[in-house]
Amino acid sequence: SRSLNLAVIPGDGIGQEVVAEGLKVLSAVLPQDVKLETKEYDFGARRYHATGETLTDADLDSLKQHDAILLGAIGDPSVPSGVLERGFLLKLRFAFDHHVNLRPSKLLPGVATPLAGEPQIDFVVVREGTEGPYTGNGGTIRKGTEHEVATEVSVNTAFGVERVVRDAFARAQARPRKKLALIHKNNVLTFAGHLWTNIFNQVAAEFPEVTTEYMHVDAATIYLVTQPERFDVIVTDNLFGDIITDLAAAVSGGIGVAASGNINPSGAFPSMFEPVHGSAPDIAGQGKADPTATVLSVALLLRHLGYDAEATRIEDAVSADLAERTGKPARSTSGIGDALAVRVAG
Amino acid sequence: SRSLNLAVIPGDGIGQEVVAEGLKVLSAVLPQDVKLETKEYDFGARRYHATGETLTDADLDSLKQHDAILLGAIGDPSVPSGVLERGFLLKLRFAFDHHVNLRPSKLLPGVATPLAGEPQIDFVVVREGTEGPYTGNGGTIRKGTEHEVATEVSVNTAFGVERVVRDAFARAQARPRKKLALIHKNNVLTFAGHLWTNIFNQVAAEFPEVTTEYMHVDAATIYLVTQPERFDVIVTDNLFGDIITDLAAAVSGGIGVAASGNINPSGAFPSMFEPVHGSAPDIAGQGKADPTATVLSVALLLRHLGYDAEATRIEDAVSADLAERTGKPARSTSGIGDALAVRVAG
Numbered sequence: 217s218r219s220l221n222l223a224v225i226p227g228d229g230i231g232q233e234v235v236a237e238g239l240k241v242l243s244a245v246l247p248q249d250v251k252l253e254t255k256e257y258d259f260g261a262r263r264y265h266a267t268g269e270t271l272t273d274a275d276l277d278s279l280k281q282h283d284a285i286l287l288g289a290i291g292d293p294s295v296p297s298g299v300l301e302r303g304f305l306l307k308l309r310f311a312f313d314h315h316v317n318l319r320p321s322k323l324l325p326g327v328a329t330p331l332a333g334e335p336q337i338d339f340v341v342v343r344e345g346t347e348g349p350y351t352g353n354g355g356t357i358r359k360g361t362e363h364e365v366a367t368e369v370s371v372n373t374a375f376g377v378e379r380v381v382r383d384a385f386a387r388a389q390a391r392p393r394k395k396l397a398l399i400h401k402n403n404v405l406t407f408a409g410h411l412w413t414n415i416f417n418q419v420a421a422e423f424p425e426v427t428t429e430y431m432h433v434d435a436a437t438i439y440l441v442t443q444p445e446r447f448d449v450i451v452t453d454n455l456f457g458d459i460i461t462d463l464a465a466a467v468s469g470g471i472g473v474a475a476s477g478n479i480n481p482s483g484a485f486p487s488m489f490e491p492v493h494g495s496a497p498d499i500a501g502q503g504k505a506d507p508t509a510t511v512l513s514v515a516l517l518l519r520h521l522g523y524d525a526e527a528t529r530i531e532d533a534v535s536a537d538l539a540e541r542t543g544k545p546a547r548s549t550s551g552i553g554d555a556l557a558v559r560v561a562g
Numbered sequence: 563s564r565s566l567n568l569a570v571i572p573g574d575g576i577g578q579e580v581v582a583e584g585l586k587v588l589s590a591v592l593p594q595d596v597k598l599e600t601k602e603y604d605f606g607a608r609r610y611h612a613t614g615e616t617l618t619d620a621d622l623d624s625l626k627q628h629d630a631i632l633l634g635a636i637g638d639p640s641v642p643s644g645v646l647e648r649g650f651l652l653k654l655r656f657a658f659d660h661h662v663n664l665r666p667s668k669l670l671p672g673v674a675t676p677l678a679g680e681p682q683i684d685f686v687v688v689r690e691g692t693e694g695p696y697t698g699n700g701g702t703i704r705k706g707t708e709h710e711v712a713t714e715v716s717v718n719t720a721f722g723v724e725r726v727v728r729d730a731f732a733r734a735q736a737r738p739r740k741k742l743a744l745i746h747k748n749n750v751l752t753f754a755g756h757l758w759t760n761i762f763n764q765v766a767a768e769f770p771e772v773t774t775e776y777m778h779v780d781a782a783t784i785y786l787v788t789q790p791e792r793f794d795v796i797v798t799d800n801l802f803g804d805i806i807t808d809l810a811a812a813v814s815g816g817i818g819v820a821a822s823g824n825i826n827p828s829g830a831f832p833s834m835f836e837p838v839h840g841s842a843p844d845i846a847g848q849g850k851a852d853p854t855a856t857v858l859s860v861a862l863l864l865r866h867l868g869y870d871a872e873a874t875r876i877e878d879a880v881s882a883d884l885a886e887r888t889g890k891p892a893r894s895t896s897g898i899g900d901a902l903a904v905r906v907a908g
């Protein structure tokens with residue numbers, strides 16, 4: 217008999233609520249012979265306030281034992297900006313070398329988009345997860361004085377760029393349209409830009425079936441709202457990926473349905489799956505949060521672990537559920553989770 | 563009698579065509595007693611191919627003699643990415659210390675937006691123009707090998723941040739809604755983020771009437787497509803400003819109508835005004851380009867030089883022209899310029 221050993225990090229705000237529904241749907245979809253084991257971790261604002269800890273070496277050792285990690289949301293206004301982001305979220309991505317940050321955007325039938333007309337949106341962003349301006353390199357001198365200077369260093373390596381570009385080409389190759397866009401700002405960030413562009417062009421030679429294009433990040437934001445159907449797979453650096461995936465989520469139905477995976481394709485460390493939305497403290501504890509993005513993150517998790525049929529069943533259930541929402545009264549967090557659990561089991 | 567001594571840089575692609583219309587409207591709107599003198603400069607791809615030069619010290623000395631600069635567009639696919647951007651556009655911004663990059667976004671009646679519904683859009687972005695990741699700091703080691711490392715350094719100084727933040731507060735104070743949003747990514751870029759946030763909060767204390775908010779750049783892209791009416795004035799760093807102003811232009815009618823100013827408020831060097839769009843080589847020389855963004859850039863130029871009434875006349879003429887476009891056949895570049903020249907003169 218098989219087993220799925222999952223680390224569960226509900227986190228802050230609505231994280232608790234949405235993760236409960238994600239697990240509900242996961243239990244409902246898993247084959248009978250798969251033994252689901254979960255261990256809950258209390259990371260986030262409460263732990264930080266109680267102990268001052270965000271993520272210790274012992275925590276990392278413990279997390280390492282799992283097949284995968286499901287996370288709700290981390291972040292609370294009571295914690296200074298950056299403490300949990302750098303001390304937990306980014307620390308985990310870096311410690312487990314989550315270099316493929318996968319963010320699919322698909323506008324599903326029945327889902328509202330802020331765009332006019334009926335745009336066709338179905339693309340996936342492969343965002344680099346361990347380099348760029350996210351490394352924490354940089355510093356401050358003369359802090360708090362009128363002569364303060366603060367720097368942020370974007371670090372880009374051939375090793376780091378090549379592996380994520382290769383991953384993106386393989387994903388593009390596996391999709392019907394076989395298109396890949398590199399998004400950067402190589403006309404201004406010429407050092408990093410040349411590295412990204414050269415490696416992109418080199419790897420392209422190994423994937424002759426994939427059609428490629430290059431786009432500056434500023435132009436990409438225009439296309440994302442005027443011609444989103446243009447995109448199939450996008451590969452980009454950590455910061456540009458952060459920015460354009462929020463925009464992509466907004467145009468393809470909002471962050472209520474946007475899922476993501478922080479993936480280490482080698483399997484050396486467990487990968488982590490989470491909704492793109494944050495902890496939304498304003499609606500926490502009210503049963504109002506939409507757990508759909510978390511449920512879709514569970515689908516990404518299952519596909520990553522080889523449970524393709526189960527992942528597809530979740531995605532189909534979500535599509536069917538969304539298609540029937542229009543005109544119906546809003547349901548609670550657990551109401552949506554229950555409905556999805558019934559659908560995937562049926 | 564007064565004089566306006568203008569440096570004109572038509573540049574590449576459609577730059578020539580749109581600048582001609584900008585000058586046409588400028589001549590039509592200027593009071594009789596103002597003597598308009600223009601000197602044309604041949605910067606851009608042709609000069610680069612002919613001489614290898616982008617912008618020399620002698621060029622800068624000559625440009626310095628003018629009251630202001632009007633630019634069409636610089637850039638051509640025949641020139642490697644980065645050469646004209648770093649060698650001309652950014653060199654000029656840095657040499658003339660154009661630290662206030664002003665980009666208004668207003669959705670005018672009759673103008674199509676990719677957003678659904680009828681969004682109310684009327685805000686202005688104050689983008690820092692001389693710091694951040696645009697300084698050209700950084701470098702490459704082991705270029706072209708599998709061990710290449712490329713860095714880009716974002717440089718942020720209290721001096722540089724404070725002056726642009728102060729400018730933005732003054733602009734917010736002068737507008738009816740008196741709102742100012744700081745956009746950054748202070749939860750990840752903590753060194754630069756703290757500098758920006760602290761200075762923003764300090765200067766805020768001097769402008770008690772201005773309502774402020776802070777927003778991460780990724781979240782800002784969501785609001786720009788879901789709640790653009792939320793914004794009044796935005797202040798942000800050079801790179802975030804580059805990205806969100808293209809998105810802002812897209813949602814508020816497209817880059818066909820987006821104007822910008824590269825301003826040195828001290829007047830120590832002439833400020834430069836240009837449409838946000840590029841050289842669009844695909845439609846160059848066909849009389850198809852819309853000169854409206856250039857004409858609106860002329861309005862920004864006039865307002866900067868104190869010709870407020872004339873600036874308003876141009877803006878009113880553009881509004882009236884846009885409002886009457888729907889359903890009419892497309893006009894040529896000069897057709898639009900002629901119509902606007904008639905309106906401002908009348």
Ligand SMILES: CC(C)[C@H](C(=O)O)[C@@H](O)C(=O)O
Nearest residue numbers: 301302305306458749750780
């Ligand atoms: C919270 C923050 C550290 C994070 C990021 O910038 O990567 C978030 O915005 C995301 O996109 O996952």
Ligand SMILES: CC(C)[C@H](C(=O)O)[C@@H](O)C(=O)O
Nearest residue numbers: 403404434647648651652804
């Ligand atoms: C062409 C490029 C250097 C420039 C920039 O990035 O500032 C452009 O995108 C702009 O916004 O003016």
